[in-house]
Amino acid sequence: MxxxxxxxxxxxxxxxxxxxxxxxxxxxxxxxxxxGPVSPLVQVAExxxxxxxxxxxxxxxxxxxxxxxxRMRAFHDTPGFQPGMGPFPVYRDAFRSGYLRGYQRGFExx
Numbered sequence: 249m250x251x252x253x254x255x256x257x258x259x260x261x262x263x264x265x266x267x268x269x270x271x272x273x274x275x276x277x278x279x280x281x282x283x284g285p286v287s288p289l290v291q292v293a294e295x296x297x298x299x300x301x302x303x304x305x306x307x308x309x310x311x312x313x314x315x316x317x318x319r320m321r322a323f324h325d326t327p328g329f330q331p332g333m334g335p336f337p338v339y340r341d342a343f344r345s346g347y348l349r350g351y352q353r354g355f356e357x358x
Contacts, residue, residue: 289334290342296328297346298353305354317351 300322308315317323326343329336 287334287338289339292333293326293328293339293342294346297326297343297348298350300327301347301350301352302354303350304347305351305356307354308351309355315352315355317348317355320347320351323347323351 301317304320304322305315305317308320323344326340328343329339333339
């Protein structure tokens, strides 16, 4: 009986010691790479979107309307795109991103 307790005790000690001895090594991921150069199409689209959004946001705040840039016509129409500038989806996405930032700025600081 004593031998059995000793063997069980050693067995439990070995399992607990092994479990406690195992540690997870956390590898820190590398920092994100710096952003590359932005294409002229994206620069123009973001500038157009920001300026349009800022004006629309300021007008909405002045008129007492709610802060809802997604319902504005300019957000959906993405004005300023000309054929030959590049792919429209790239312009549209950059315009909308700039528009949302500009709208918030205009709405908060009319």
